[in-house]
Amino acid sequence: MEKLMKSSYLTHGKVILIGEHSVVYGYDALCMPIKSLHIKTTVEPNDEDWMDTERYHGPLFDAPNEYDGLKYVVKTMLEKANSNEKLKITYTGEIPMERGFGSSATVALGTTKAMNDYFKLNMSHDEIMAVTNHAEMINHGKASGLDAATVNSDYLVFFNTQDGPKRLETKLGATLLIMDTGQLGNTREAVTKVRSQLDKSVDANKRIERLGELADKTKAAWMIQDKEAVGTCFNEAQEILASFGLSTHKIDQLKQIAHENGALGFKFSGGGLGGIVIALCDNDEMAKEIAEKSKDLISDFWIEKI
Numbered sequence: 001m002e003k004l005m006k007s008s009y010l011t012h013g014k015v016i017l018i019g020e021h022s023v024v025y026g027y028d029a030l031c032m033p034i035k036s037l038h039i040k041t042t043v044e045p046n047d048e049d050w051m052d053t054e055r056y057h058g059p060l061f062d063a064p065n066e067y068d069g070l071k072y073v074v075k076t077m078l079e080k081a082n083s084n085e086k087l088k089i090t091y092t093g094e095i096p097m098e099r100g101f102g103s104s105a106t107v108a109l110g111t112t113k114a115m116n117d118y119f120k121l122n123m124s125h126d127e128i129m130a131v132t133n134h135a136e137m138i139n140h141g142k143a144s145g146l147d148a149a150t151v152n153s154d155y156l157v158f159f160n161t162q163d164g165p166k167r168l169e170t171k172l173g174a175t176l177l178i179m180d181t182g183q184l185g186n187t188r189e190a191v192t193k194v195r196s197q198l199d200k201s202v203d204a205n206k207r208i209e210r211l212g213e214l215a216d217k218t219k220a221a222w223m224i225q226d227k228e229a230v231g232t233c234f235n236e237a238q239e240i241l242a243s244f245g246l247s248t249h250k251i252d253q254l255k256q257i258a259h260e261n262g263a264l265g266f267k268f269s270g271g272g273l274g275g276i277v278i279a280l281c282d283n284d285e286m287a288k289e290i291a292e293k294s295k296d297l298i299s300d301f302w303i304e305k306i
């Protein structure tokens, strides 16, 4: 089969604004790409066995869950190419793993696209997303497809599992402060934790439904650039997510600092149990101030105009 000598693909990260967890059960969510954080996937020939995980190097692969989805991608793509070639697949970049930045979707999509190019498979967009989403299912036990859709989008994404991603181009006219708690989140564990409560409690189901409503309210407020209303939705979403046991002491401390320093809204972003938090700020100065006051509790921060 005709193929390239080497293929690379650059994929960016994502930050969920609102609707994590409820999106898994069909409700709406809003998620933005983070264009400043990337992972580059490179596929090239190799003498070693592709199943040898030592082959994957870089800071990314401390996260065992992510291997299984990736192994599925590599195996599936080799089958599609009708090849048993041994490959070296390398990941480099600055997206921290297991923080809520969509690292698992990023590497799954990057590997699918880089192998599609390497073997000149000409797969359609839907076929590429099907492989990536299945890898996410393997990684997280249950996956909505939101992360994969957003790491593949240059625009803010309004999403539900039935209709897929819709692009939103309106700017809110605010600043988003993203802070890394430095604590590893575990999406699989968090998704399982929510599901077990939904199986047992009517009230838990009502709270998940409310999260979906909050995503719709956020979108409506976003479209008319009502940042105070967006912030209020973030705050209520944080309370609901915390009621499922997904917040941590550090997240609660960061929430207090953000509110004391004028944040319009605060919540964690992604699966929870650690990972990243977001504070909606009126302007960059407020974001810098909150980051400065939080510096002993965080490992890194990013400021995005939204």
Ligand SMILES: C[C@@](O)(CCO)CC(=O)[O-]
Binding pocket: 016, 019, 020, 021, 022, 023, 024, 100, 102, 140, 142, 143, 144, 145, 146, 147, 187, 191, 270, 271
């Ligand atoms: C927790 C979750 O809603 C987001 C994880 O980034 C899971 C999913 O949507 O697949």
